[in-house]
Amino acid sequence: MLAANIEYYKPATIQAALEQFYLLKNKRKRPIYYGGGTEVLTLGRLNLIETDAVIDLKGIRECQSFEFDQEYLITGAALPLTYIEEKNLFPLLTSSSMGIADHTARNKITIGGNICGQIFYREAVLPFLICESKAVIAGENGIQIFALNEIFNETLQLEEGQFLLQLLTEKRYIHLPFVSIKKRQQWDTGYPLLTVAAVKVEDQIRFAFSGLCPFPFRSRKMEDELNNLQLPLKERISRALLQVPSPILDDIEGSKDYRLFVLRNTLNEIILDLEGK
Amino acid sequence: MAQSLVKKIGVSLEINGEQRQVEIRPADTLLYVLRNYLGLTGAKPGCLNGDCGACSVIVNEKVYKSCIMLAVEAVESKVTSIEGLSDSPIQKAFVEHFAFQCGYCTPGFIMNTHAMLLHEPHPTYETIKEWLSSNICRCTSYQEIEDAVFSVIGRDK
Numbered sequence: 364m365l366a367a368n369i370e371y372y373k374p375a376t377i378q379a380a381l382e383q384f385y386l387l388k389n390k391r392k393r394p395i396y397y398g399g400g401t402e403v404l405t406l407g408r409l410n411l412i413e414t415d416a417v418i419d420l421k422g423i424r425e426c427q428s429f430e431f432d433q434e435y436l437i438t439g440a441a442l443p444l445t446y447i448e449e450k451n452l453f454p455l456l457t458s459s460s461m462g463i464a465d466h467t468a469r470n471k472i473t474i475g476g477n478i479c480g481q482i483f484y485r486e487a488v489l490p491f492l493i494c495e496s497k498a499v500i501a502g503e504n505g506i507q508i509f510a511l512n513e514i515f516n517e518t519l520q521l522e523e524g525q526f527l528l529q530l531l532t533e534k535r536y537i538h539l540p541f542v543s544i545k546k547r548q549q550w551d552t553g554y555p556l557l558t559v560a561a562v563k564v565e566d567q568i569r570f571a572f573s574g575l576c577p578f579p580f581r582s583r584k585m586e587d588e589l590n591n592l593q594l595p596l597k598e599r600i601s602r603a604l605l606q607v608p609s610p611i612l613d614d615i616e617g618s619k620d621y622r623l624f625v626l627r628n629t630l631n632e633i634i635l636d637l638e639g640k
Numbered sequence: 641m642a643q644s645l646v647k648k649i650g651v652s653l654e655i656n657g658e659q660r661q662v663e664i665r666p667a668d669t670l671l672y673v674l675r676n677y678l679g680l681t682g683a684k685p686g687c688l689n690g691d692c693g694a695c696s697v698i699v700n701e702k703v704y705k706s707c708i709m710l711a712v713e714a715v716e717s718k719v720t721s722i723e724g725l726s727d728s729p730i731q732k733a734f735v736e737h738f739a740f741q742c743g744y745c746t747p748g749f750i751m752n753t754h755a756m757l758l759h760e761p762h763p764t765y766e767t768i769k770e771w772l773s774s775n776i777c778r779c780t781s782y783q784e785i786e787d788a789v790f791s792v793i794g795r796d797k
Contacts, residue, residue, distance in 0.1 A: 368647050371666035371712045401708045404669065405689050417666075419713070445702075467752060467774035468690050470702050471709060552773045 365407040370416040377425060377501045377528065380418055384524050385503070387416045396420055396526045398441050398476030401468060406481065425528055426475070435497075435531040440475025444487070447474060453532065455490045455541040459560050462486060462545035465552050475527045479519050483612070485579050486545070488515060489560035489571040492581040494536035499529040517578035539563060542633045546625050548617060556617040557625050563637045566590075570633075575622055576608055589630065600630045651715050655680065656724030664711050671695045671706035674721055682722035682747045686776075693775030696748040696755075697721045703755035705774075722747035730754050733788035741779035749775050753789055765797055 370392070374380040380396070387394040397403055397417040406412040420426050426441035429450055436453055444460045448469070451457045463486055464472060477487040490496075491511050498511045502525035511530070514520050519527060540563045546556045558573040567590050573579040588603040604623060613619035648663040655678065662677050671688075674680040674697070683706050686694035690708040697706045698720040725731060730753045733739070740746045749772065756763055756771045763771070768789055777785065790797055 365667035367667060368665055369667045370647075371710065400710060400713070401690055404708045404710070408688065461770075464690075465693075465774035466771045467693055467696060467703050467705055468708070470704055471690075551769075 365404065366410065367407075367413075367415065369414060371419065372416065373419040373422045375422045375424075377423055377506070380420060380423060380526065381501060381503060381524065383418050387418075388524070392416045394418055396479075398473035398479075399443065399471040400476070401464075401472050402476065402480045402482060412481075420475070420526060421473075423528075428529060431534065435533055436537055438474060438530045438532065440478075440527040440529060441473050444469035444472050444474060444477070453490065453537055455494070455539075455543060455560060455562060456487075458541070458543035459486050459490050459558070462543070462555070462558060474530070478515075479521070479527055483577045484555065484558065484573045486555075486558045486560075486573045488519075488579050489543075489558065489573055489581075490541075490562075491530050491532065492571040492579070493560055493562045493569040494532050496533075497531040498527060499531060500525050501528045502526075512581065517580070536562065536564070540637055542636050544629055544633065546629060554616050556622055557629060559626075559629055559633060561633045561637060568634065568637050570630075572626075574612065574616075575626060576611060580608060582606060582608065589634065596631065596634060599634075600627055603630065649712075651712060653678075653711065653714055653719060654717065655719045656721060657718075662711075666710065666712050668711050669707055670697065670699075670704075670709045670711045670714050670719070673711035674706060674719075680721050680723050683751075684744055684747060686744070686748075691776070692745070693748040693752060694745050696751040696775065698751055698755050698758075701755065701758050703752050703774075720751075722751060725750065725754060728754060729792050730757065730788070733792045734785075737784050737788040737791060739781055739784040739788040740777075741781055745775060745777045745779075749777070749785055753792075757792065762793060 372383050374383055384394050393414050394416040395414045397419045421441045426439040428437045428439040429442055430437055447460050448457045474487050477485055496511045498509050498514050500507050543560045545558045555574040557575055561568050561570045571581040584606040585603045589599050591599050611619045648665055650663050653660050664673050671683055674683050683697050684694035686692035688707045690705050695706045696703050699714055699717045730750055752775055
């Protein structure tokens with residue numbers, strides 16, 4: 364339960380959501396958009412999120428799309444993760460999604476909520492980063508489409524009042540060979556030491572990481588080293604590890620050194636799998 | 641008289657097949673409303689953080705942790721709490737297999753298993769494991785809980 368009082372709105376259209384946001388802002392309120400709400404409620408209970416109005420996006424039809432058009436898979440931001448898993452239109456996304464939280468929680472967690480959350484891990488973004496997806500953003504300037512790799516820099520770079528509406532993924536990426544691995548110190552549920560999603564596009568492997576740094580990321584510098592076939596695999600991985608962004612997490616889930624050890628072995632496993640050796 | 645700062649709204653919630661009118665704050669979780677406004681104390685407050693599953697209820701045939709759901713989100717939905725199950729096969733199986741010790745987590749496990757069986761009447765072991773990993777039993781009756789689930793689906797692990 365949130366200690367503070369909030370107002371709750373569930374608009375049925377994009378326009379109504381945006382109008383509600385700016386109406387509340389003009390009344391000097393602190394509105395936030397609300398997907399599954401799991402993070403709003405857990406952090407709000409601890410007074411780590413301050414809001415006095417939530418705008419629930421689950422009533423907006425475009426946020427609930429999950430279908431192919433001629434060119435793209437359209438993934439609505441308000442889809443619960445278990446819905447995405449059950450439909451399984453994008454196997455890499457299904458695989459990454461199934462590692463998040465637990466099954467019951469994933470009935471509530473939405474794809475957009477995970478990507479836009481404050482939690483370090485946000486594994487749902489990894490498949491979209493390596494498949495060069497596009498982010499459809501609604502805001503006062505209307506609907507805009509951005510390359511996700513340009514607009515996602517540690518967090519989704521949204522301006523005030525904007526919200527993530529959909530993600531568009533080209534059909535050609537949907538059934539490429541992939542690996543999605545989540546490593547924990549123990550148990551099958553809980554926060555990871557490391558999550559890696561990788562996809563093989565022609566002769567190159569693309570990688571995105573979560574749990575290594577306080578943000579999910581895809582690194583072209585790491586990919587260049589890992590795809591350098593002129594060097595032995597061990598050397599490729601050693602050189603890639605030098606390109607890991609900082610800071611590397613060093614917490615109760617695992618020390619920095621242990622995370623790098625796990626990363627080294629995981630990269631070895633993924634490359635052997637996707638290079639077919 | 642001091643003016644109340646608590647802003648409440650009137651909503652109608654369908655709980656266990658019955659329409660209940662209740663005044664809630666939009667900030668109230670479904671768990672809080674069930675227990676404190678409606679007297680349905682079967683869903684248990686455990687972690688209040690979406691981790692333990694003791695507060696699990698079924699909303700429109702899907703299982704949710706009611707501590708991480710606003711009650712206002714359940715308006716126009718069909719909510720089933722443990723009080724809404726009566727002599728269901730999974731309840732009987734829990735009794736017959738002694739699938740509890742202190743019993744605090746039991747309503748959550750039963751609601752989750754009931755939802756799983758609605759969704760998938762013949763689940764694989766992997767499916768059972770995946771679904772029930774959402775709930776924690778601190779008395780560690782996991783083996784007996786598994787036995788109870790397998791007895792309901794009519795086969796061995």
